[in-house]
Amino acid sequence: MLGRVLGWLGLGDGDTAADADAADADLDWADPDIEYGGDGPRRRYTCAECDTTIEGFGPDRQVTCPDCGTVFKGVLVPDHAVCPDCESRIDDAEFYPETRRDTEFADCGACGYRWESDPR
Template sequence: MLGRVLAWLGIGDDGGDASDADLDWTDPDAAYGGDGPPRRYTCSECSTTIEGVGPDEQVTCPECGTAFKGTLVPDCAICPDCGSRIDDFAFYPATRRDTESASCSCGYRWESDPRTR
């Protein structure tokens, strides 16, 4: 750990050791933070497809006007890179509202920023 601090300060070599890799949370191929990928819902009142972005505290159906306050769970996420359906996504278990992670078969990957929790 001391070697890592000294390397950060620019003192000594910056080779580090294998255990330093465990301290790195970032993945250069993943997008972090923000609202995450768009989510797609199906209105339980009129079966209209609804797309939303951001925390799912309230989703309003554009057809029938029904407002779902934290009760409507997304059917899927939508990849912002290729536009396809993402089924591999997870929510924070305590709320089941805010997206925690999502990954698409095209290689797109998103995770909530672990520094903001």
């Protein structure tokens, strides 16, 4: 471990860049098939006042009903998400975890699209 730290600082025993890249590859944990960060797929809501379907992004964004004008900000829980790849309904989603420190995700069963807000 000390050798890797010294190598990173440029004080090592002459490890080549290829050796460092190979060692760093062991630390890669992100899945290339998963989209990370951002607001994720569109959320589809039902207006609590007039039952109109509303689409929006992100938990802290304001959602305004186009029919009755009711404004919701972070209080309207989405019915489901819409897959950005195949436009299918995503029911396997978690947009409002118990704490904001938890990972939000959406997983499309139709095409395999997956999104995570905070890869851990």
